[in-house]
Amino acid sequence: MRLFAFRPRYIINGQITTTKVAAVANVKRKNSPASNLGDLDALPLELLHAIFAMLDFKTLSHIQRTCLRGIAVVESLPQYRDMIEHAPKALAALGQTQLLRHHSAAALHAALLTSECQCCGDYGPFLHLPTARRCCFFCLENSTQLWVIPVSQAKSCFNITNSQLKHLPVMLSIPGAYQVRGSVSRNRKLRLICVGTARELVTQEHGDFMSELRAKRTDGRISVKDFYQYRAFRSSPLSSSELKLRPLSSRENSAIDEYCGMASVPFPHVTASLAVDQGYWCLGCQLTLQEWYRRTLSHEDVSHLIPSPCTRRVDDQLRDLTRRARSSAELLEHLPQCIRGRSLETMEPSLSCWRKM
Ligand SMILES: [Zn+2]
Numbered sequence: 001m002r003l004f005a006f007r008p009r010y011i012i013n014g015q016i017t018t019t020k021v022a023a024v025a026n027v028k029r030k031n032s033p034a035s036n037l038g039d040l041d042a043l044p045l046e047l048l049h050a051i052f053a054m055l056d057f058k059t060l061s062h063i064q065r066t067c068l069r070g071i072a073v074v075e076s077l078p079q080y081r082d083m084i085e086h087a088p089k090a091l092a093a094l095g096q097t098q099l100l101r102h103h104s105a106a107a108l109h110a111a112l113l114t115s116e117c118q119c120c121g122d123y124g125p126f127l128h129l130p131t132a133r134r135c136c137f138f139c140l141e142n143s144t145q146l147w148v149i150p151v152s153q154a155k156s157c158f159n160i161t162n163s164q165l166k167h168l169p170v171m172l173s174i175p176g177a178y179q180v181r182g183s184v185s186r187n188r189k190l191r192l193i194c195v196g197t198a199r200e201l202v203t204q205e206h207g208d209f210m211s212e213l214r215a216k217r218t219d220g221r222i223s224v225k226d227f228y229q230y231r232a233f234r235s236s237p238l239s240s241s242e243l244k245l246r247p248l249s250s251r252e253n254s255a256i257d258e259y260c261g262m263a264s265v266p267f268p269h270v271t272a273s274l275a276v277d278q279g280y281w282c283l284g285c286q287l288t289l290q291e292w293y294r295r296t297l298s299h300e301d302v303s304h305l306i307p308s309p310c311t312r313r314v315d316d317q318l319r320d321l322t323r324r325a326r327s328s329a330e331l332l333e334h335l336p337q338c339i340r341g342r343s344l345e346t347m348e349p350s351l352s353c354w355r356k357m
């Protein structure tokens, strides 16, 4: 696989790259042999596991601090064990962003065991922290439903009240440099909300807001920039599959992601055979794009790589291929169709610069 794949630094490092391991794994053991779980001790281990799986990691770590029996039950919980073993950095990121208490161990574990982006169905090498959903780079870049915005902006855009705000996961950003749809650098910690989660809440409670948005602009209560941002946030499709088959509309394109990469983290996938897949980016597709830009490939050469019907520009389609992660099995299936993927073995010495990425 090393011959055919690389991990693009601009994609991986453009998101949360915390190196701190999850503090929840380092629990001091209580010495009292009499410590127990009280009434819960009467329950069989299977039932305790079913109950504990519905708890979040913060609560589980509190239970571990109460008694020896708590430590034993939590540490034997498959959802806990797998997340600590395979995704400690994702847990650390959830802790640092104060989102840990919003997701059950079962929800995070379900994301660990699935490989598909929950927006479009392609391989998803990232975890979207506010929703605990697996996602891909394309959707992080183009689906405003995965974007995050400051609490004040969310309140203005979706008319969220303070009591509604209590039901939404509010994350605390980690200062640093990020890059997905654009590049941003933030030194301050910000309170951010997921656009899709906010939209779902208000759509359920109040219906369509578009006419009200127009009125706000007419009255001068919001700026022109905010009008276009809010319009994109309120009207973007909840699924990204549709976005992949057409050019972005001016409405979608007008939105600017000022907090890109701040709510996602690389996330491994644990396969049915318990192998750990981090996602592979095809080196052949990268070389194909370079040759396309150098005009050494024709439309005919690349036509089989472009989905049909498709109205997106060839440049965009080929660029999307370089950004698309695949499982090891998907990459092996893709290589025979990949123009430069087929010849990677014979080109190996000249590719070392890419493999260092
Ligand atoms: Zn996707």
Ligand SMILES: [Zn+2]
Pocket (backbone or CB within 6 Å): 282, 283, 284, 285, 286, 334, 335, 338, 339, 341
């Ligand atoms: Zn390829």
